[in-house]
Amino acid sequence: MHYMVAHDSALLAQMRRGAIEYCVLALVKNEERYGFELVRQLSEADGLVTSEGTVYPLLTRLRQEGLVETTWRESNQGPPRRYYRITKDGRRALDTFIGQWERFRDAVDDLLASGGTR
Amino acid sequence: MSSNDSESMVNDYLRRLDLALSAVAGPRRQRLVEEIAQHVAERRREISEESPTALLQLLDRIGRPEDIAAAALEQDDEQSPRLSSSETEKSGLHEALAIALLLFGGYLLIIGWLIGVVLLWSSPAWRTRDKVLGTLIFPGGLLWPFYLLAFAALVTTSEDSLQVWGALTLLTILTIGPILVAVHLYRARNIRVRIVSFGSSERRRSGSDGTSAVP
Helix, strand or coil, X not given: CHHHHHHHHXXXXXXXXXXXXXXXXXXXXXCCEEHHHHHHHHHHCCCCXXXXXXXXXXXXXXXXXXXXXXXXXXXXXXXXXXXXXXXXXXXXXXXXXXXXXXXXXXXXXXXXXXXXXX | CCHHHHHHHHHHHHHHHHHHHHHCCHHHHHHHHHHHHHXXXXXXXXXXXXXXXXXXXXXXXXXXXXXXXXXHHHHHHHHHHXXXXXXXXXXXXXXXXXXXXXXXXXXXXXXXHHXXXXXXXXXXXXXXXXXHHHHHCCCCCCHHHHHHHHHHHHCCCCCCHHHHHHHHHHHHHHHHHHHHHHHHHHHHHHHHHHHHHHCCCCCCCCCCCXXXXXX
8 A cells, every 4th residue: 555655656756747847838828927826826736746846946947948938027016026938949849749748648548448458 | 923933934944945956056046046935925925824834834835945956956967968068069169269259350351350240149158238248349359459559659759648548548448348348258158058058959048038127
């Protein structure tokens, strides 16, 4: 039983790692968002974020890779905020991921449902 | 709970975070601490009554500083294999040549300086404002101080001390300007090369630096 719990969380961590950066890109695809807003939305999705702080290293990496860009904007509450939005490269990466994800998901769903008997 | 206690709890957390991030490169480390400090502030604003327990829970949800640092280093590891080392060296060479030609290219029939400008503008390692600076201060680089010196050598008879001082000032500006800009470009380039070396070769950042309206 203990093994299963540990195994489940490791499995989830692996799946999360592959998908989360594209979830971030999807969140900033149509509108820009600031860091806190992004992290809050991600952590509301079940199982996607274990600790909120670990999303920020991901954000800085996406920015370094040029998949998102940032702008400072004044805020009426507190200090100015750093807003993130997707770049052309980011959009391309997201589109590629969506295509691959759909194929992967369908293939796994099919196999899980039919047990490979079809 | 006094607001002093809360402040010191938060400050303590941020200090631990900064310390845990010591293996992360400077600008990124600073950025992470800033962003997380802002995150803490935003979460605190959501709490109606701040108790030590509430604040502890809040910080717990953000995560242990060590875990955040581990995530930052893990992110680096995920990318480094995607960058070939020749890529970094190549981009470093391009920039070094640009700086050298901006300074001394004027002596190569001016064309050298123009090539320096092209290299400057075609490099992803500088921001637009650095490129403008490199182009405007001063066209021709260190060519003008040379001319001025040669000219002064010819007209050494001038006894008007005002003229001499004027010429000396001009000479100093014309010499120091390009050198300061070259040093600035070199340092700006260094930072960017370091950042690029985190990034993947095929997805190099496209100069979309945080163009900030606020410093």
